[in-house]
Amino acid sequence: MEILNDYKSWLSDNKDFINLLKKNKSAIYQRIADVFRILEHIDKVYIQEKKVDAVLEEIFEIAYSYLFDTLEEVKLYYEKYFNRDYILFRQYESLINYILYLEDVKNSLIDNKQLTDENRQILDEILEECDQYLNSKKPYKIEVLEQYNDKLDAYFGDSKVLTMLEVFDRIYEELMIEK
Numbered sequence: 001m002e003i004l005n006d007y008k009s010w011l012s013d014n015k016d017f018i019n020l021l022k023k024n025k026s027a028i029y030q031r032i033a034d035v036f037r038i039l040e041h042i043d044k045v046y047i048q049e050k051k052v053d054a055v056l057e058e059i060f061e062i063a064y065s066y067l068f069d070t071l072e073e074v075k076l077y078y079e080k081y082f083n084r085d086y087i088l089f090r091q092y093e094s095l096i097n098y099i100l101y102l103e104d105v106k107n108s109l110i111d112n113k114q115l116t117d118e119n120r121q122i123l124d125e126i127l128e129e130c131d132q133y134l135n136s137k138k139p140y141k142i143e144v145l146e147q148y149n150d151k152l153d154a155y156f157g158d159s160k161v162l163t164m165l166e167v168f169d170r171i172y173e174e175l176m177i178e179k
Contacts, residue, residue, distance in 0.1 A: 001046055001057060007039060007064050017075055020086065027097050028074055031165065034172045035067045041177045059171055066164050070100060081134050092134055098145050099130050104163040112161050122155050
C-alpha cells in the first residue's frame with residue numbers, strides 16, 4: 001500500500017507537533033485521536049497480513065486525507081496566528097476546535113447536497129466571527145460557542161448529516177479497536 005509510506009513519512013515529519021498536542025491533552029488531539037487509531041489499526045493489519053482489503057484501503061485513504069488536512073490547518077493556526085506560542089494557542093483551542101467542527105459540518109452538507117445559500121450564510125457568518133476572535137486575539141467566553149450552537153440548532157436541528165468525525169467514530173466502533 002503506497003499511501004502507507006506517505007502516511008508514515010508525514011507522521012515522522014509532524015511527530016513533534018502531534019506529540020505537543022498529545023502530551024498536553026489537547027482537545028484538538030482528542031478530536032482526531034480515533035482517526036490516528038484507525039490508521040494504526042489498518043497499518044497493523046497490513047504488516048501482519050501483507051495486504052488489506054479494498055474497504056480498509058479506502059478507509060485508510062479517506063482517514064489519512066482527513067487527518068492531513070485537519071492537522072495542516074491546526075498547524076497554520078499555531079504557526080501563523082500564534083507564532084508557535086503554545087500557551088496562547090491553548091487559550092483559543094476550543095475556538096479552533098469549533099472552527100474545525102463547522103468546516104466539517106459545511107463539507108458534510110456539501111457532500112450530501114444539503115447546503116443551501118441560507119445555511120452557507122449562517123455557517124460563513126459564524127466562521128467569520130470565530131476568525132475575528134483569532135485575528136484580534138480578543139478574549140472570548142465558552143458561552144459564545146454555546147450561542148453559535150443554538151444558532152446552528154435553529155437551522156440544522158433536523159439535519160441527519162454525519163460529519164466525518166462521526167463517520168470515523170462509527171468505523172472505530174465497527175473495527176472494535178481497543179484504546
